[in-house]
Amino acid sequence: MAGRRTSQNACLPNPSRPYGSNNPNSRVRLIAFILLALIVIVGLAILITWLAIKPKKIQFSVDEGWIQNYSLANGKLNSTFNFVIRAYNPNSKGSIYYDTMDVKVYYRGQTVATETIEPFFQPHKNVTRIMLQNKAQNVALQGRAVHDLKVERTGGEVDLDVKIKGKIRVKVGVWKSRHKMKVLCSPVVVNFSNHTKFRRIDCEVDNLQNLLAFSSTSPFLKLHDGASSFLPP
Numbered sequence: 001m002a003g004r005r006t007s008q009n010a011c012l013p014n015p016s017r018p019y020g021s022n023n024p025n026s027r028v029r030l031i032a033f034i035l036l037a038l039i040v041i042v043g044l045a046i047l048i049t050w051l052a053i054k055p056k057k058i059q060f061s062v063d064e065g066w067i068q069n070y071s072l073a074n075g076k077l078n079s080t081f082n083f084v085i086r087a088y089n090p091n092s093k094g095s096i097y098y099d100t101m102d103v104k105v106y107y108r109g110q111t112v113a114t115e116t117i118e119p120f121f122q123p124h125k126n127v128t129r130i131m132l133q134n135k136a137q138n139v140a141l142q143g144r145a146v147h148d149l150k151v152e153r154t155g156g157e158v159d160l161d162v163k164i165k166g167k168i169r170v171k172v173g174v175w176k177s178r179h180k181m182k183v184l185c186s187p188v189v190v191n192f193s194n195h196t197k198f199r200r201i202d203c204e205v206d207n208l209q210n211l212l213a214f215s216s217t218s219p220f221l222k223l224h225d226g227a228s229s230f231l232p233p
Ligand SMILES: *[C@@H]1O[C@H](CO)[C@@H](O)[C@H](O)[C@H]1NC(C)=O
Pocket: 068, 069, 080
């Protein structure tokens, strides 16, 4: 190694000014320069990727809702709450694996029905409609809820909340990341007798603005990581 270096130096036009490896000062400078250049290049690559991906929130809405087999007696409720949930992935890059999705229907803050959505995969720019049948079976309503529900039944419409908690994976190119997802649809107003009276409602989706930006494999993640709080433990 040393012998080769010597022969290279012998070929330099000005051997009286030793260059590079022979001068510790300039070697440090060269290494610092290379490191800086690497940081700039990696930073630019991440910035360009980031701009190309332009992450957008997933959108959820409840498009349809209707009630079947409603009955309320002795403070106990039987009813089937049917919903059509629309999930839209507006990203042109980035597909989503919905691994778990638990749906709860609330009346006056009380859970009346629980359901799960089968895992599914959503490509980019895709709309997926999910048909949900949430059954309340002999659900004991607490406090004023019994009275309130009777009043709403007479009025013809009921005010519900629909919450979805899920775990998803997002894939952007080679990046893959896991996230928790929370969706709140409120109020979901359902007419007891007429399906077509339903007014579509947009849901709030939690934390998803960070969704595509943060990946457990991306170094960028660790710099700006506000997302760690909703990564699974
Ligand atoms: C409604 O009740 C009828 C019988 O009472 C039953 O056959 C039907 O499956 C129920 N529908 C739903 C959606 O629960």
